[in-house]
Amino acid sequence: MAALVDIGKGEPDFHTPEYVKRAAHTAIDENFTKYTPQPGIPELRTAIARKVKEENSIEASPGQVVVSCGGKHAVDNAVRCLVRPGDEVLIITPHWFAYVEQINLCGGTPVYVPARPENGYVPDAAEVCAAITARTRLLILNSPNNPTGAVYPGTLLEALARTAIEHDFTVLSDEVYEKIVFDGARHVSIASLNADIAARTITVNSVSKTHAMTGWRIGYAVLPEKLADRVSAIQSVSTSAPSAVSQRAALAALTGDQSHVAAMTRAYAERRGFVLEQVKQIPSLSVVPPAGTFYSFVDIGGLIGHTVSGKEVCDANAFTAALREEAGVSVVSGSGFGAPRHIRISFAVSLDALKEGFARLKAFVLEEFTEQ
Ligand code: PLP
Numbered sequence: 236m237a238a239l240v241d242i243g244k245g246e247p248d249f250h251t252p253e254y255v256k257r258a259a260h261t262a263i264d265e266n267f268t269k270y271t272p273q274p275g276i277p278e279l280r281t282a283i284a285r286k287v288k289e290e291n292s293i294e295a296s297p298g299q300v301v302v303s304c305g306g307k308h309a310v311d312n313a314v315r316c317l318v319r320p321g322d323e324v325l326i327i328t329p330h331w332f333a334y335v336e337q338i339n340l341c342g343g344t345p346v347y348v349p350a351r352p353e354n355g356y357v358p359d360a361a362e363v364c365a366a367i368t369a370r371t372r373l374l375i376l377n378s379p380n381n382p383t384g385a386v387y388p389g390t391l392l393e394a395l396a397r398t399a400i401e402h403d404f405t406v407l408s409d410e411v412y413e414k415i416v417f418d419g420a421r422h423v424s425i426a427s428l429n430a431d432i433a434a435r436t437i438t439v440n441s442v443s444k445t446h447a448m449t450g451w452r453i454g455y456a457v458l459p460e461k462l463a464d465r466v467s468a469i470q471s472v473s474t475s476a477p478s479a480v481s482q483r484a485a486l487a488a489l490t491g492d493q494s495h496v497a498a499m500t501r502a503y504a505e506r507r508g509f510v511l512e513q514v515k516q517i518p519s520l521s522v523v524p525p526a527g528t529f530y531s532f533v534d535i536g537g538l539i540g541h542t543v544s545g546k547e548v549c550d551a552n553a554f555t556a557a558l559r560e561e562a563g564v565s566v567v568s569g570s571g572f573g574a575p576r577h578i579r580i581s582f583a584v585s586l587d588a589l590k591e592g593f594a595r596l597k598a599f600v601l602e603e604f605t606e607q
Contacts, residue, residue: 239559242592243567245381247447247529247583249502251484252495255446258487262480271476274467275302275455279486286489287457291413292427293438295457301466302485304477306411306441306454311337312466313407313437313456314373318343322372327358329532331381331409332571343372347573352523352534356383360394371404376425379412382532382572382579384525386420389428396425396432406436411454412528414445414496417504420526426457434459444529445496446488453477453485503529506582506589513593517600529583532569536576543603550575562599564592 262268274280280297287293303309310333318324320342326334328347338345348366350356363374374395378387399406406425413422426436441454456466470476507524510531514522519537541548543557551568555578558564569577582589 237563239563239565240588240592240595241565242580242584242588243565244581244584245530245567246449247444247499248585249447249495249499251446251448251451252488252491254491255448255484255488258491259480259484262483267479267483269479271479271482273471273476274463275300275476276479276482276486279482279489282486282489283455283457287424287438287440291410291424291438293424293433293457294430295433296460298460299463300455300457301463301470302453302455302477302482303470304452304454304474306409306439306443307333308452308474308477309439309441309454309456310334310375310407310409312469313439313458313462314338314341314343315469316462316465317373317405319372321370323368323370324372325363325366325374327363327376327380328573329356329380329382329569329577330375330573331377334375344370346371350380350383350385355523355526356380356385356532357387357391360391360398363395364398367398367402367404371402373405373407374399375407375409377409379416379420379422379525379527381412381528382530382567382569382574382577383523384528384530384532386416386422386526389421389423392423392425393428396428399435400431404435406432407439408436409439411439411441411444413440415500415503415529416527417500417507418524418526422527437462442485442488446485447495447499448484448488451478451481451484453481503582506584506586507531509586509589510580510582510593513589513597517593517597518605519600529581531580531582532572532574533578533580534576535578538600538604539576541604551578554578557603558596558599561603562595564595564599566592566596 318341567579
């Protein structure tokens with residue numbers, strides 16, 4: 236069979252900008268290769284505080300910034316800091332898989348609030364309220380959302396902020412896809428809404444998706460100073476500060492020319508158009524156009540229950556396995572996102588890969604599913 240085509244990947248296919256790589260070379264040449272302060276180098280914390288003020292309207296001092304080994308690590312630090320056995324954490328589902336395991340590792344209980352396709356995967360504030368109990372400790376928001384691509388409107392965030400204040404819980408806002416939005420969608424940081432919600436919000440971000448720097452492992456949290464000190468203490472006994480060289484690279488990325496960010500988003504927009512057109516042409520598939528991220532979350536419910544090569548396609552795991560085996564196409568099953576009738580297709584891969592992947596996917600569906 237022809238080589239596998241991977242149209243599921245969760246990272247930009249672009250390279251890290253040259254000037255960022257040069258900053259890392261310089262750091263090595265200058266022997267900037269020792270341990271750094273636990274919450275990150277002061278220049279980077281200052282640059283992040285400035286970035287969130289200018290771009291996200293979040294008022295924060297450098298002392299409120301903790302730099303970690305990627306956004307995933309920043310979320311994990313926060314969950315470890317806040318969640319104790321028996322605590323409940325509200326998660327909007329479909330959801331990024333890592334939150335669940337991070338909560339479980341702390342003995343917490345994930346409580347799922349559905350985001351429905353008919354509402355563009357934007358959750359309903361009333362449904363969030365209905366899930367609150369005396370044990371609710373944390374609400375995790377992820378907008379733009381992996382896997383659905385939903386971008387939450389300011390009105391929803393205002394309602395959720397009021398609820399968090401009234402019921403006295405913390406909000407973790409994972410904003411790693413903030414720059415990847417389409418068709419005029421606007422990203423809003425919940426911590427920007429007012430001082431009361433800022434005082435109970437942990438905003439997580441990273442250079443991974445925005446600057447094509449997934450392998451450098453730099454993310455950060457902006458949070459109230461007391462929590463920042465606790466998160467830094469947790470980090471000091473687990474990973475210590477992230478790589479000194481990577482911190483210098485991230486500093487360059489955050490303070491240097493930003494033209495690569497818009498250029499990448501333009502490329503994603505073009506591929507997104509292609510993906511949406513292709514999905515329309517394949518029987519039984521449908522997708523809610525993503526307002527942000529580089530993912531399309533495709534409903535394959537109409538194919539479930541059919542048989543391929545003698546095996547029943549009972550869910551998205553079975554579908555992705557059959558697609559890989561029979562057609563040589565790799566996509567991500569929705570099961571890990573809490574959506575076993577969906578698959579995630581990425582447009583952070585080249586247009587050529589998407590053309591080949593969709594040609595095979597279409598042939599696979601037409602041959603295996605339409606004559607039964
Ligand atoms: N949050 C979400 C929703 C993600 O999809 C990812 C990566 O896939 C991350 C956080 C973490 O990214 P990183 O650890 O590379 O910064």
